[in-house]
Amino acid sequence: MENWNSANHFIFFGRSGEITKNQPEEQEIAILCLHLLQNCLVYMNTLKIQHLLKEKSWRETMTPEDFRALSPLIYSHINPYGEFNVDLTQRLAL
Secondary structure, X not given: OHHHHHHHHHHOOHHHHOOOOOXXXXXXXXXXXXXXXXXXXXXXXXXXXXXXXXXHHXXXXXXXXHHHHOOOOOOOOOOOOOOOOOOOXXXXXX
């Protein structure tokens, strides 16, 4: 449960993670969007873990404890601010 709340806090970082609207409909939309994002995160991580475990070398190095500790609710590889590729050899088209 703590991991779930931690992931919620990570995803819902705007406005200090607080729901600022007082209308119940707006609050419900914010929470539903948060759950949708977290479910997408878990789904993508599950696909990545399955892809990784198809490789024999990874399966052989993992112990039973490693398999028990697997969880798709990870987010340390996610950049919540996006990715900005900067090519300093190109001028901006201003």
